[in-house]
Amino acid sequence: MSETIRGIEELTEASYEYGFSTDLDTDVAPPGLTEDTVRLISAKKDEPDWLLEWRLKAFAAWQEMEEPDWAKLKIAPIDYQSISYWAAPKQKPVLESMDEVDPEIREMFDKLGIPLHEQKMLSNVAVDAIVDSVSVVTTFKETLADAGVIFSSFSEAVQEHPELVREHLGSVVPVRDNFFAALNSAVFSDGSFVYIPKGVRCPMELSTYFRINSMNTGQFERTLIVADEDSHVSYLEGCTAPQRDENQLHAAVVELVAKDRAEIKYSTVQNWYPGDENGVGGIYNFVTKRARAHTDAKISWTQVETGSAITWKYPSVILQGDRSIGEFYSVALTSKHQQADTGSKMIHIGADTSSSIISKGISAAQGQNTYRGLVKMMRSAEDARNYTQCDSLLLSKESGAHTVPYIEVKNPTAQVEHEASTSTVGEDQLYYCRQRGMNEEDAMAMIVNGFCREVFDELPMEFAVEAQRLLSMSLEGSVG
Amino acid sequence: MLHVENLTASIGETPILKGLDLDVGAGQVHAIMGPNGSGKSTFAHTLAGRDGYEIGGTVTLDGADLLEMEPEARAAAGVFMGFQYPVEIPGVNNMYFLRTALNSVRRTRGDDEIGARDFLAVAQEAMDLVEMKQDFLYRSVNAGFSGGEKKRNEILQMAVMQPRLAVLDETDSGLDIDALRVVAAGVNALRGPDRSMIVITHYQRLLDYIKPDFVHVLVDGKIVESGDHTLALHLEDHGYAGFVNHKFDDAPLSGVTA
Numbered sequence: 001m002s003e004t005i006r007g008i009e010e011l012t013e014a015s016y017e018y019g020f021s022t023d024l025d026t027d028v029a030p031p032g033l034t035e036d037t038v039r040l041i042s043a044k045k046d047e048p049d050w051l052l053e054w055r056l057k058a059f060a061a062w063q064e065m066e067e068p069d070w071a072k073l074k075i076a077p078i079d080y081q082s083i084s085y086w087a088a089p090k091q092k093p094v095l096e097s098m099d100e101v102d103p104e105i106r107e108m109f110d111k112l113g114i115p116l117h118e119q120k121m122l123s124n125v126a127v128d129a130i131v132d133s134v135s136v137v138t139t140f141k142e143t144l145a146d147a148g149v150i151f152s153s154f155s156e157a158v159q160e161h162p163e164l165v166r167e168h169l170g171s172v173v174p175v176r177d178n179f180f181a182a183l184n185s186a187v188f189s190d191g192s193f194v195y196i197p198k199g200v201r202c203p204m205e206l207s208t209y210f211r212i213n214s215m216n217t218g219q220f221e222r223t224l225i226v227a228d229e230d231s232h233v234s235y236l237e238g239c240t241a242p243q244r245d246e247n248q249l250h251a252a253v254v255e256l257v258a259k260d261r262a263e264i265k266y267s268t269v270q271n272w273y274p275g276d277e278n279g280v281g282g283i284y285n286f287v288t289k290r291a292r293a294h295t296d297a298k299i300s301w302t303q304v305e306t307g308s309a310i311t312w313k314y315p316s317v318i319l320q321g322d323r324s325i326g327e328f329y330s331v332a333l334t335s336k337h338q339q340a341d342t343g344s345k346m347i348h349i350g351a352d353t354s355s356s357i358i359s360k361g362i363s364a365a366q367g368q369n370t371y372r373g374l375v376k377m378m379r380s381a382e383d384a385r386n387y388t389q390c391d392s393l394l395l396s397k398e399s400g401a402h403t404v405p406y407i408e409v410k411n412p413t414a415q416v417e418h419e420a421s422t423s424t425v426g427e428d429q430l431y432y433c434r435q436r437g438m439n440e441e442d443a444m445a446m447i448v449n450g451f452c453r454e455v456f457d458e459l460p461m462e463f464a465v466e467a468q469r470l471l472s473m474s475l476e477g478s479v480g
Numbered sequence: 481m482l483h484v485e486n487l488t489a490s491i492g493e494t495p496i497l498k499g500l501d502l503d504v505g506a507g508q509v510h511a512i513m514g515p516n517g518s519g520k521s522t523f524a525h526t527l528a529g530r531d532g533y534e535i536g537g538t539v540t541l542d543g544a545d546l547l548e549m550e551p552e553a554r555a556a557a558g559v560f561m562g563f564q565y566p567v568e569i570p571g572v573n574n575m576y577f578l579r580t581a582l583n584s585v586r587r588t589r590g591d592d593e594i595g596a597r598d599f600l601a602v603a604q605e606a607m608d609l610v611e612m613k614q615d616f617l618y619r620s621v622n623a624g625f626s627g628g629e630k631k632r633n634e635i636l637q638m639a640v641m642q643p644r645l646a647v648l649d650e651t652d653s654g655l656d657i658d659a660l661r662v663v664a665a666g667v668n669a670l671r672g673p674d675r676s677m678i679v680i681t682h683y684q685r686l687l688d689y690i691k692p693d694f695v696h697v698l699v700d701g702k703i704v705e706s707g708d709h710t711l712a713l714h715l716e717d718h719g720y721a722g723f724v725n726h727k728f729d730d731a732p733l734s735g736v737t738a
Contacts, residue, residue, distance in 0.1 A: 427531070429567050431567075453570075
């Protein structure tokens, strides 16, 4: 990584003529998106030609595409030419140890409660921290390396394992998949790469924290996880963002490949800035997450989404191999003026494939929450099964909950079940808790956490605790 | 200890309590009996602080004005209500609920919170009292409980909360005789010189097991008669009809030893 950063430094120093500014100790590209921008990003990252070509193909595709408008979201027009597509934190060129990390960056992570120092770290969690667009610290690499696990920034993987990246990049989410995926493919800045070799059970939870640091910088993360045959990995992605007045665009792509009999568990706790009580500011979160499950493989998505002004996200599983399994567990909370249009897609191709979708939507204040999901049983999906359960909880009169399930069945032996419920937090429940001494906010948090229990049970223990805390924090001031 | 004077409560234009007076001393158990619709449950909720009533009059506990307090402040002041219809909270385990409740009132009172380990001992003692099995603690609060389990859970909560004033609203309703015995034994074990209880019931049956110091008859929002436990026996034989008529003529009742 150190070489990569040195490379970036050199390029940056040389690029003043292109209008790069280094005040605030951050290198920011001028706003705007052209083919030259794509070339610039690729050059700054010293990428091989095939990757530049791939980006340019995506950019060409993106230029012909239009923003999707089918989601139940009211979005102010996004001016893609007013966004800066590159920002890198200034860094010491060589990092021999944690002590060399920029103190300001360390302080920021401390505020976020991210345990960067090894002694403070949860005993078995490795953290690949991302500030704006470049990974600054990667820890626990050696333990992982002993197991043959590759866990690195995406940029580093491009340099060190180009064959693995080239084989799998875009294999689950093609560059033309959708508007935001195409945009990401053209301009993605960094992200994480994971490879678990055949037969290896990853010795620790892998965890990445993202944080948007600069004004008006889009975030285009790219994550690729490849679990080779008979391997197992649990990955946690957590996000927090500071308060900003301007809307910020976040368009990430996550691709998971689980080969025969492999298992990937991917958990997300997302707490981007949601905007203020008047609906000003907040992150626009357009994410494409998709997994391909080969024979007897298993993919499990768990997400707790409490942040962002706009959430557009449908973690999906292509159940390609026979007997493969897809799971989706989701808690989405919208408060203030937040809008979420989220759900899952389960595409059954293989025989005896099974999937389950458990979605819990919570709407408070003026929040709007839409579950949108697709269950598709292809002709080849003999005896495939799906179970979908969508529960909505309304905490205020102005909030809204909507459920939009799409079901396509082309094989008569397939079974699809869908259950949906909408409820409110009863005044009698609040009164009961208050009679037992709890204040109204604590009572509300307890009841809502109870509602989400099935999903929290799927999170790794320490993150389940964090998710509950996050949910309680997000509900503050929304009672009554 | 508890002083209630000229208490009125109405929902919208409909008056329910119409000037209720009651004094409950420390360590006393008072039974309140009355026909359906007489205002028994409303009285209980008025003490506990439920929203939705227009309230008048005075209610003090140890001199403090209860009517000015939020429900959680009343709980911290020592008021516990056993619900006629305990509320289900799916996904929240009983143990966590109980510990949160206890620590909430402890925090308000300025006491240290109790950790999970110490709490388990407190809970175990309470569970023995109402003959509950261990797995009970790990089930969701009242969700899927039988009627008897819900009422036993109320008594379990009372044992954990150790209230100054317990108001038990029709704790006997929906109980078979075995469950009634368990619940009554729990209540009796929790009687003490510093704890007062108001036991609200429609039937005399409960008072065979929980012997009250005083019995009051509540009719049409007022206490129309007070006596010792033999008053309950009178009601058992004669029903509430005599009291319902009584309010029209104010004539003294026969057969009551006040």
